[in-house]
Amino acid sequence: MELFINQVLAGIATGAIYACMALAVVMIYQAIDHLNFAQGEMAMFSTFIAWQLMQWGVPYWWAFLLTLAFSFAGGIAIERMLFKPLAKAPVLTNVAGFIALFAIVNSVAGLTWDFTIKQFPTPFGSSPFLGSQLISTHQAGMIGVTVGLLILLYLFFQFTRIGLAMRAAASLPESARLVGINTSWMIALGWGMASAIGAIAGILIAPVVFLEPNMMGGVLIYGFAAAVLGGLTSPLGAVIGGFLVGVFENLAGTYIPGVGNELKLPIALALIITVLVLKPAGLFGRPIVKRV
Amino acid sequence: MTAMLNIKDLRAYYGQVQALHGLSFSLNEGSLTTLLGANGAGKTTTLRAICNMVRSTGAIEFEGKPLSGKSTENVVRLGIAHVPQGRGTFTTMTVEENLQLGAITRNDKKGVVADIERMYEHFPVLKERHTQQAGTLSGGEQQMLAVARALMLRPRLMLLDEPSFGLAPLIVRELFKILGKINREDKVTILVVEQNAQLALELADKAYVIETGRIVMSGSAAEIANNEDVRKSYLGY
Amino acid sequence: MSSVDEVANEAPAVEAVPKRAMTLGYGTSLVVLALLIIGPMFVKNFIVFQMTMLLIYALAVLALNILTGGSGQFSLGQSAFYAVGAYTSAILMEHMGVNYALTLPIAGIICFGFGFLFGQPALRLSGIYLALATFALAVAMPQLLKLGFFEHWTGGVQGLVVTKPDAPFGLPISQDRWLYYFTLVVSIGIYIASVNLLKSRSGRAFMAIRDNEIAASAMGVDVALYKTLAFGVSAGITGVAGGLGAIAVQFVAPDGYTITLAISLFLGMVVGGVGWLPGSIVGSAFIIFVPNIAEHISKGLSGAVFGVLLFLVIFLVPHGARQVAIVAQQLIGKLKK
Numbered sequence: 001m002e003l004f005i006n007q008v009l010a011g012i013a014t015g016a017i018y019a020c021m022a023l024a025v026v027m028i029y030q031a032i033d034h035l036n037f038a039q040g041e042m043a044m045f046s047t048f049i050a051w052q053l054m055q056w057g058v059p060y061w062w063a064f065l066l067t068l069a070f071s072f073a074g075g076i077a078i079e080r081m082l083f084k085p086l087a088k089a090p091v092l093t094n095v096a097g098f099i100a101l102f103a104i105v106n107s108v109a110g111l112t113w114d115f116t117i118k119q120f121p122t123p124f125g126s127s128p129f130l131g132s133q134l135i136s137t138h139q140a141g142m143i144g145v146t147v148g149l150l151i152l153l154y155l156f157f158q159f160t161r162i163g164l165a166m167r168a169a170a171s172l173p174e175s176a177r178l179v180g181i182n183t184s185w186m187i188a189l190g191w192g193m194a195s196a197i198g199a200i201a202g203i204l205i206a207p208v209v210f211l212e213p214n215m216m217g218g219v220l221i222y223g224f225a226a227a228v229l230g231g232l233t234s235p236l237g238a239v240i241g242g243f244l245v246g247v248f249e250n251l252a253g254t255y256i257p258g259v260g261n262e263l264k265l266p267i268a269l270a271l272i273i274t275v276l277v278l279k280p281a282g283l284f285g286r287p288i289v290k291r292v
Numbered sequence: 293m294t295a296m297l298n299i300k301d302l303r304a305y306y307g308q309v310q311a312l313h314g315l316s317f318s319l320n321e322g323s324l325t326t327l328l329g330a331n332g333a334g335k336t337t338t339l340r341a342i343c344n345m346v347r348s349t350g351a352i353e354f355e356g357k358p359l360s361g362k363s364t365e366n367v368v369r370l371g372i373a374h375v376p377q378g379r380g381t382f383t384t385m386t387v388e389e390n391l392q393l394g395a396i397t398r399n400d401k402k403g404v405v406a407d408i409e410r411m412y413e414h415f416p417v418l419k420e421r422h423t424q425q426a427g428t429l430s431g432g433e434q435q436m437l438a439v440a441r442a443l444m445l446r447p448r449l450m451l452l453d454e455p456s457f458g459l460a461p462l463i464v465r466e467l468f469k470i471l472g473k474i475n476r477e478d479k480v481t482i483l484v485v486e487q488n489a490q491l492a493l494e495l496a497d498k499a500y501v502i503e504t505g506r507i508v509m510s511g512s513a514a515e516i517a518n519n520e521d522v523r524k525s526y527l528g529y
Numbered sequence: 530m531s532s533v534d535e536v537a538n539e540a541p542a543v544e545a546v547p548k549r550a551m552t553l554g555y556g557t558s559l560v561v562l563a564l565l566i567i568g569p570m571f572v573k574n575f576i577v578f579q580m581t582m583l584l585i586y587a588l589a590v591l592a593l594n595i596l597t598g599g600s601g602q603f604s605l606g607q608s609a610f611y612a613v614g615a616y617t618s619a620i621l622m623e624h625m626g627v628n629y630a631l632t633l634p635i636a637g638i639i640c641f642g643f644g645f646l647f648g649q650p651a652l653r654l655s656g657i658y659l660a661l662a663t664f665a666l667a668v669a670m671p672q673l674l675k676l677g678f679f680e681h682w683t684g685g686v687q688g689l690v691v692t693k694p695d696a697p698f699g700l701p702i703s704q705d706r707w708l709y710y711f712t713l714v715v716s717i718g719i720y721i722a723s724v725n726l727l728k729s730r731s732g733r734a735f736m737a738i739r740d741n742e743i744a745a746s747a748m749g750v751d752v753a754l755y756k757t758l759a760f761g762v763s764a765g766i767t768g769v770a771g772g773l774g775a776i777a778v779q780f781v782a783p784d785g786y787t788i789t790l791a792i793s794l795f796l797g798m799v800v801g802g803v804g805w806l807p808g809s810i811v812g813s814a815f816i817i818f819v820p821n822i823a824e825h826i827s828k829g830l831s832g833a834v835f836g837v838l839l840f841l842v843i844f845l846v847p848h849g850a851r852q853v854a855i856v857a858q859q860l861i862g863k864l865k866k
Contacts, residue, residue, distance in 0.1 A: 035657050037605075037664065082840065091656045093843055095603060096799045099792055100839035107832025115829065161396060168382055168393050175380035178343065179441065180368040180397035217788075221668055224661055269669040273662050277650040280658065286384075 006134050007250045013139035014208075015246020016146035020201035021216075021223025022230065022238035023153075024194040029232045030170040031190035032087070034094045038101035039198055040220030042078075044213060045105050046071040046199030047206050048113050051120060060123045064203060068196045075195025079188045109213040120206035142204045149200060150239060157235075166190060218265060222249065225268045228275050231285020241283065245271065296321040296481050297342070297449060302350035304334075304341045311337045312348070313505040319449070319498075324475045324482045326492040326513070328526055329502035335485040336377055338502070339451045343367050343374050354449070369397050373442035377453040381434045383427030387418055390426050390437055394444030404444070411440040414470060432463035439467070443474065450474075452484040456491065464488065468495045489526035493517040501526075561807075562717070569709050577705045578777065579817065584709075584716045585773045587813035590797040591723060591806060592766035598804025599727055600759035601739030603656065606647075606663030607794045609670040610764040612786035614640050614771025616674065619689045619781045620682050629694045629776050633715065636772035637765045644764020648757035667791040674783035688782025691775050712773055719766055723806060726762070735759055796835060800842055802851030811850040 021039065028036045036042075046067050053063035082101065086094050124141030128134075157163040169176040169186035176183050201223075202216060209215050222245055230241025245268075252267055275282060295318040304312040312334050319325050329335045341348040343364050352359040359367055368374070373394075382390050391411060395404040412419035415436045421429060426437060435455055442450055452471070456464040472495055475482050486492035493499060499516040501509040509516065516522055565584075569577045593607050617636040621627040627635075647666070651659055675686050683689065693704050700707065726732050734755045737745035746752045775781045793816040800815045801808025819838065820831035846852045 033657075035661055037660075085844065089843075089847070092597065092603065092799075092803060093847060095605070095657065095660050096795070096839060096843055099605075099795060100836040100843070102836070103792065103832040103839070104836030107829055107834075107836065110829040111827065111833065161392075164389060164392060165396055167385065168396075171384055172380060172382055174345070175376065175382060176393075177345075177364040178368060178374045178376060178380060179393050179445065180365045181393075182363075182365050217668065221665055224665065228661070265665075265672050266669040269665040272665045273650050276658055276662055277653050280653060 002134070003254065004251075007254045008247055009135045010139060011247030011250035012243055013135065013142045013246070014205075014249070015226075015243035016142045017201045017205045017219060017242075018222045018226045018245050019239040019242025020146060020149070020197050020204075021219055022226035022242045023150075023235055024198040024201070025223055025227045026230075026232055026235050026238040027190050027194040027197070029227070030235070031187040032083070032094075034091070034098070035224070035232075036194070037095070037098040037220075038105060039194065039223070040216030041102050041105040041109075041213075042071070042075070042195055043198035043202035043219075044216040045109050046074075046195070047120070047202035047211060047215075048109055050199075050203050051118065051206075051211055052113070054121065060121060067199050067203065071195040071199035072192040075191040075193070076188045078195075079191035083191075084184065084188075106213050113213075115213055118211040120203075120211045122207040126207075138207060145200065145204060149197070153197075153235075162189075218268075221265060221268045221272075222246075225271045225275075227282075228272050229282055231282025233286050234282065234284040237282055237284030295319065296323075296355060297483070298351070298353040299338075299342075300351040302338070302341055302348060302352065304337050304346050304348040306337075306346065311346075311505055312341065314350070315502070315505065315507055317500050317507055317510065319481055319483055321481055322475075322479055323498055324472065324484070324496050325498045325500070326496040327483065327485045327500050327502055328487075328489050328492065328516075328522075329485075330525075331487070332504075333502045334505040335502055336453055337505075339374060339376075339453050339483070339485055342451060343372065368445065371445065371448035372451065373445045373447035373449070374451045375438045375442045375453060375455065377457065379434050379438040381426045381429075381437060383425065385426055386423050387426050387429070387437060388422045390441050391418075391444050394441035395446075397445065403446075407444055407446070411443065414443075414474075415440055432459050432467070435459060435463075435467060436470075439470070439474075443478070443480070447480055449481045449483070452482065454485055454487060456486060456488045464491060468492075471495065489522070558807075561810075565713055569706055574703055574705045577703075577709050581705070581709045581712050581777050582774070583810065583813050583817055584712045585770050585777060586794070586797065586816060587810040588716055588719060588770035588773070589767050589794050590801060590809040590812045590816075591720065592763045592770065593794055593798045594801070594804065594806055594809055595723055595727070595735075595766070596759050596763035597798060598806075599732065599739065600735035600756060601742075602651070602756060602759060603660040604663040604760075604763070605660050605788075605791050605795055606666035606670075607763075607767050608667045608786045608788065608791035609663075610640050610644055610767040611771035611774065611790060611794075612670050612674060612781075612783075613643055613764075614768030615775035615781045615786065616683060616689075616771075617768065618772030619691045619775045622691060622776075623689055624682065630711070633769050633772045637769040640768025640771070641761045641765030643768075645757050645761035647764070648760030651760060652753055652756055664788070664791075667788045671783040671787055674786070684782075686783065688780060688785075691779045691781065693776065693779050708777055712777070715769065715773065719769065720806065723766070727806075731755065731758065793835075796839055799839065800849050802849030802854075805849070805851035805854075808850040808854075 021043070024039050025036060028034065028039070049070055050063045050067040053066055054060065058066065078101065082097060086097055122138045122141065124137040126136045126138050129137045129140040157167055165176070165181045166186045166189060168179070169181050169183040170190070173183045201219070205219060206215065209219070223242070226241035226245045227238045229245060230237025230239065249264060249267065253264065297319040299318065300316045302312050302315040303310060315334070315338060327335050327338060337346055340346045342352055342359065344359065344362060344367055345364055354370060354372065357370070382393060388408065391408050392404070395407065398404055412422070417433055418437060418440060421433070426434065429437060439452070439455070455467055459467070468491055471482060471484070474480050484492060484496070493513045493516060496513040499511065499513045500507050501516065501522060509519065509522065569580055589607060589611055593604060596602050596604055614636040617639050618629070618632040621632040621635060622629055651662060654662055674683055694708065727735070734745070734750045737748065737750050738752055738755055742752060797809070797812030797816045801812030819834060823831040823834040842849060
């Protein structure tokens with residue numbers, strides 16, 4: 001029983017990271033109807049920025065905040081320069097753009113900081129949380145930061161004017177323009193926020209998976225799985241999906257014989273395909289109808 | 293009276309296809325004008341061209357300022373509210389949020405709160421449902437909401453694209469009564485595009501008839517309503 | 530009003546390419562063919578090997594082109610089919626002693642089946658969803674190949690060594706040259722078959738689906754059948770390419786078939802021009818030689834070079850090599866006058 005609780009809690013902790021990645025993916029999907037295949041690489045790059053700042057002696061939380069600001073600005077810059085011109089291009093061209101971004105960010109990170117594995121600090125420590133063996137303080141910190149972030153985002157979207165405008169622009173761009181919303185900048189803002197959310201995920205998971213240019217590959221696949229499970233049109237669904245996937249991954253690894261570390265990605269694959277085939281809108285998403 | 297909106301030689305294109313072939317007309321301040329025409333005549337395109345939602349050439353002047361080259365949202369910010377065909381309701385948001393969105397460009401918080409109350413007076417049904425998702429409203433209620441949302445801008449000019457579409461006759465009558473009231477009391481200039489010519493002509497003081505992208509007739513609503521051709525083609529008697 | 534009100538007015542998945550624009554004229558084809566036949570006679574073995582790989586990747590890009598340019602479906606997972614083909618050939622040759630030439634049709638058939646099966650769930654997905662599912666397939670594939678369960682056959686993480694075949698009938702040419710000409714014959718065969726496929730009834734059905742799926746089904750095209758068929762054909766050709774690749778490289782291992790390979794193939798298609806079959810060889814040259822040059826300058830640089838070039842292609846020549854070819858043709862036409 002203790003093993004079970006332990007695995008569920010550990011699953012919630014990693015699930016928090018998946019939830020962040022899924023949320024970042026959904027924010028961009030809501031804004032431009034495309035999946036950002038480079039979301040993980042952008043998060044990885046942000047994490048390297050944080051690491052570099054700390055190497056230069058910047059205290060952890062300052063580095064954290066500076067990285068968020070950098071990621072936010074970087075996300076906006078990428079959208080303005082690379083993806084805004086592609087807004088009306090075929091889907092294929094956009095997919096190619098994301099792949100190109102993926103390759104560039106990965107390669108530049110490798111060239112700048114090389115491909116060796118680096119330790120990443122945690123401000124929470126890794127001792128048992130509140131004296132209990134069930135969960136470490138870092139894991140508790142991951143959950144805490146994520147929940148805090150989610151509450152802030154909820155308040156932002158529900159109670160601020162710009163949050164309302166962003167929701168409107170995402171759900172019906174044409175109507176949004178007709179009430180005077182600059183939808184193009186709302187998209188850029190979405191990119192900035194997604195990039196910053198990804199940065200938080202990267203910084204939180206880095207002490208667990210270690211810092212290197214390929215650290216987010218698996219995390220992103222799980223983020224996609226979470227987003228698809230929750231429904232790509234539902235930010236709340238993406239978050240719930242993240243936690244569900246985290247717990248599912250841990251329980252499957254523990255209780256299904258033969259599913260060790262090596263099968264984790266195939267499980268995510270199976271999950272993505274199963275959900276897409278059985279319920280393409282996800283658990284909380286809205287079905288979308290196409291007309292000729 | 294001065295012309296508030298002046299349109300000269302407006303041509304609009306969808307890709308290679310030309311939809312408007314040199315349209316010219318003007319709206320007087322405070323007037324209620326209707327643009328009549330059959331399906332595909334170019335009524336909707338005219339409204340979309342005013343808001344720069346379709347590629348067009350020609351001159352569009354609003355209160356003496358040219359609109360060409362301005363993005364849709366900047367045209368709206370000048371005080372031109374557009375109620376699109378199909379109403380453009382934000383279906384996943386509440387009624388109240390829809391109204392707030394209408395006023396999203398305004399900075400006077402108190403004024404917005406007061407205007408929302410005023411809309412609830414105009415349209416009591418919206419007050420009853422203000423926390424409901426707008427997508428759960430009936431077609432008529434959504435049309436009321438769309439008009440209310442447009443009014444939240446405190447527009448100088450309001451463009452309506454077939455407000456009667458898909459509504460029961462009684463509801464259309466009620467809606468048009470409210471439009472007339474808004475025009476008189478709030479001094480909002482209104483341009484309404486309609487297929488329901490009879491009602492539109494009862495409501496309007498001026499009318500234009502448009503056929504295949506050209507204005508073919510203009511005059512006071514009464515003149516147009518009495519015109520033989522119009523009666524045959526659009527009024528059916 | 531229900532949620533059915535929300536209608537996705539998406540951009541098209543793939544820009545429509547007219548059928549005539551998909552192939553090369555006879556004259557140009559013959560020139561290219563002559564170059565491919567005569568070229569290897571005068572160069573070193575290593576270059577012959579690279580030319581072999583050029584043909585092999587060109588086949589894989591061609592396969593993706595049939596899927597995407599032909600039927601409008603995406604795949605970021607071609608590396609998975611390539612891997613299955615490679616492993617099929619390797620296992621048949623090393624464990625069962627099957628002749629290398631015979632392993633190729635088997636690899637093709639197995640991959641056709643695999644692709645056809647994967648096409649079943651993929652049927653319900655379109656655009657980016659399909660890209661996502663295939664992306665996940667490509668990421669998961671190396672881990673599946675490493676599974677202890679299959680280790681007896683696949684050699685696990687270590688992989689398998691494949692013996693390079695000698696030229697038959699005592700022909701006095703090196704193994705590399707023989708393999709090159711063997712690959713060339715296979716490639717030409719597949720290219721001709723592909724051109725004919727796209728010109729056939731099935732090809733028209735593919736393109737109808739690409740341009741408008743709902744309208745195609747309304748015209749009586751069996752959308753489900755043709756979409757899965759396109760997947761199967763594409764996977765089958767990729768499998769043959771994978772088998773040839775295994776023989777040429779003389780080695781198969783899980784980490785040779787990562788998402789990077791899938792991305793390279795995708796890249797090759799975009800660079801070569803989506804829907805333009807001869808562009809496959811241009812795209813293939815791009816994905817073989819660009820990393821070589823980039824890695825020569827600095828380790829790890831190839832990703833950045835790839836990415837930047839890809840953006841340049843997207844922004845400057847969105848139709849890839851096809852566009853360059855058309856412009857060149859027009860220039861030549863002007864000069865003639």
